[in-house]
Amino acid sequence: MGKAFLFGGFIAVIGQALIDMYSIWFQMDEAGAVRWMNGTLIVCAAIFTPTRFYRRLTQFAGAGMIVPMMSLANIWSASALEYRNEGAAEHMLSVGGSIIVTLVVASYVATLFL
């Protein structure tokens, strides 16, 4: 649990560093920098997926790697890669599809209270 806590925090630090970097070097506003930070982390997660580096990190850090949004990128790219011979698009959401369903239902419920 300690490893998950530290690793999750470490990723958050990288995220903050990316936000600062984008806003200082590229003169972005806060919202734009956050979007770019998210995009960078997601692309990195997808890049680290095929070599099983992401899987090894998760085995080590547990929830520290599963909870951040990068894991979404990992799940989808892993599924697409695994089923490339049988139809990537068809199987891409076989593992991560539940996340989309949960997101859509949760956002709908949330809008009722806004």
Add this chain to the structure above:
Amino acid sequence: MKKVGEQTIMFDTNIYIESVGTVVGPKELEGPLGPTFDRAYDDLYCEEQSWELAERRLMKEAITICLTNGNVQTKDIDLFIAGDLLNQTITANYVASELDIPFLGVFSACSTITEAMLVASTFIDGAFAHRVLVATSSHYGAAERQFRFPTTIGVQKGGSASWTVTGGAAALLSTTRSPFRIRAATIGRVVDSGVTDPLDMGRAMAPAAFATIRQHLMDCGLSSEAYDVIITGDLGKVGSSELKSLCYDAGMNLSERYDDCGVLIYDAEQQAFAGGSGCACCAVVTYSYFLKKMREKKIKTMLVVATGALFNSTMVKQHQTIPAIAHAIAIEAVT
């Protein structure tokens, strides 16, 4: 009567393991038993396009090596018995389609190899066949994605999980004299110990292994000291300690004469969790490591108890329990 006791068959005919062939993947090659295998691939794809094709190649290669070692051609073989972990034992079916030998497909998960051997021995003992080829295979990638998750997905597994062995193994059984004779076989009963976690198969299978070992010894009127070594297929670290404690409670002391193929095949540093599993696990370790020990006269008798967790990903999702089975084969050295 060839049947002794409740579940055991004593073979009247001298049935020998004429030759064997083993092929493994990269992780098994790096493991402590690496040098004992006939051939190894340093890439998980084994020069193929997909995990499933790689597995097919492993089984085919093992058969080719086995036939070359025994100097036997396919036309001299009466029957081919094989099975694997993939849906509808598809690897065995495709390999059989290329061999042109009458074929029987068998499945009892990771205990498929002992099931195949005991069916083959029964055929030979009954003079229904002279020479039978048995084979099995498993592949880490193919099994992982069929039973669990895609191989690159980030998941965290506990210490009770196992690592599917990538490999293929084949053996020729016949009445042609060789250093290894099959003496007896015990057909296991399916035991459901109520385990529902597919990442804890050792615990699910240990009671089945215990039931088969106890029944075998009772049927043959032997004590556990009668065998130089008693080996289980893929209980792993968790399952084998469970089996040892079950045996201890029943007054059988396995301790030094007991080994588990799943524990032997990987090093502690290889991050294989509790150890190896899969159809190939018991087969490649028995055919390479233990038969080699027998040839070197370090052991004279062994009881091979391959264990199988009879689960299916659909039933696991419906929170059903995981039944398990273990079949035993007694092999002795011929001097």
